[in-house]
Amino acid sequence: MPRIGQFKQPDGDRLSDRVAIALLTRTYPPELVDRAVTESGSSGRRQRLLPPRLVVYFVLAMCLFVDKGYQEVARMLTQGLSWAGLGAEPSQVPTAAAISRARVKLGAAPLKALFEQAVKSSGVELTTDESYGRRRLLMVDDMTFDVPDSKENVMCFGSSKARGVGPSELPQVHVMALVEYATRAIVHAAAGPSANVADSMPAEDLFTALRPTDLLVADHALVHTAQWAAAVARGADLLCPVGPEVALPIGRELPDGSHLSDLADASGNHLTAGHSRVRVISYTGGRSARLERHRLITSIVDHETAPAAELAALYSDRCEAESPLRDLKTRQMGRIETLRSRTPECVEQEIWGHLLVHHAIGPLLPTAPGSRTSDEWHGRLFR
Structure with a gap:
């Protein structure tokens, strides 16, 4: 009363x-x-x-x-x-x-345009102090979201149970984002049907936002050779792990322990236009007491400007980074596990809406337990 x-x-x-x-x-x-x-x-x-x-x-x-x-x-x-x-x-x-x-x-276009304008007006994409040499450091983040099993969504996104990619019977949309290393700011995103990560359509859309001097670090082998070539063609450099099933013949060995090789497609054909040359870096490391052997490939073939030990450290730090999309899904969406939209166009619209909300409230959210603050990231990565 x-x-x-x-x-x-x-x-x-x-x-x-x-x-x-x-x-x-x-x-x-x-x-x-x-x-x-x-x-x-x-x-x-x-x-x-x-x-x-x-x-x-x-x-x-x-x-x-x-x-x-x-x-x-x-x-x-x-x-x-x-x-x-x-x-x-x-x-x-x-x-x-x-x-x-x-x-x-x-439709989705106004929300996407609003996100791009907001990123540009905030100065996020113009950041220069989170860099490696003269390269802007970016990482790839990705997450899947359940969507309602309407006829339109099933036709567009398929059934995750039929694909064998998850326990949910609901269709799933795969969202990928370019994230700045130290600020954790999402600077670009793309969405598409959830599938094997390396085959994902969003990756191709995502790479259109890359620009010369970008260094893109991935925490898993998400690029196929065609996507690799598309990214490098835009002037960007890449760093990502590859599995033992990928054949990378040993070429010239370099003083820092790395070696040159050529990236080939599934048929064994080397990529064209000078995009096939890669540098292979092997190192032992891990976040637990059990050390693991890792193999990375990078488009930076000059070992003097980017020594193997430094690139291995960048990849290791990327593996420990907090995921903005996971933060969005778990803390921003809370207990809600499924998007609302019943058509693919509105699903995309809703995803841009969540990204816009995250852009607005992200700085107000408390740091997740066990994650690093921006100052800690800046001190470790850019010392």
């Missing part, structure tokens, strides 16, 4: 929810959202209750309040926007069916 002069908020109407919405609108102000909508060509004919800007904010709120239904999210959103001074509360809340139709009409 409130005391005299106090106002008791209705059940479910919390100040923290309004502050959370305000955080999203501060990170993604209306003019930034409108520009993303316009540049993606999704402005179209405006609806009275659900204009494109509001639908973008709804997707973000939906990914922030993952345990709430559509209409409850819409109610919380409109109250939060009104509290933040970005509009009056409407006389009626749109129905769940109307919201679903508006999401389909909006």
Whole structure:
């Protein structure tokens, strides 16, 4: 019972929810959202209750309040926007069916454009101090998410049980991200059907964001030779492990213990356009008392600018890095294990929504137990 002069908020109407919405609108102000909508060509004919800007904010709120239904999210959103001074509360809340139709009409492109604008405006992709020599250090992160088993999702993503890649019978979407080493910031992402990691379609889309002087470090052998060539063709360098089944004939041995070799495709044909030359690094290490033998390949063939011991240390540190996508899945989504969307286009839209929310609230999340802070990473990797 409130005391005299106090106002008791209705059940479910919390100040923290309004502050959370305000955080999203501060990170993604209306003019930034409108520009993303316009540049993606999704402005179209405006609806009275659900204009494109509001639908973008709804997707973000939906990914922030993952345990709430559509209409409850819409109610919380409109109250939060009104509290933040970005509009009056409407006389009626749109129905769940109307919201679903508006999401389909909006598509994924505005959310993707908004993420790219947010990364660029925050200066994340221009970071220069998390580097190895003159190379910007990036790592690959990946994660699978269950999606509803609608007809459209099954046709696009398949059945994980039929593929034998997981215990879930639900279709799964595979998300891959480029992450900066020290900041843990996701700078680009791609999604596609969940499959064997090395065959994954998202990897090819992901590599289009690479630029000259990037050094991409992977914690497992995710690249096939064609993907390797595509990445190197963009001027980037790669460092990743390879299994014993990959034949890498010993070429010229180098003073640091590495040796040159040629990367071939499954038919034994060497890659063209000068992309097949690799350097092979073998070392013994491990995170436990039991040491293991590792074999890495890199496109950096000059052992003087990148000694084998330094590259082995980079790979070892990558293996110990906290996964932003795992953090998103376990701490941001909480107990929710399945995305909401029942069509592939909306699945992609929802993934961009989660990435945008992670971009906004990531700096506020506590460091996971056992993980390193940015200062610790910077001290170890870039001393």
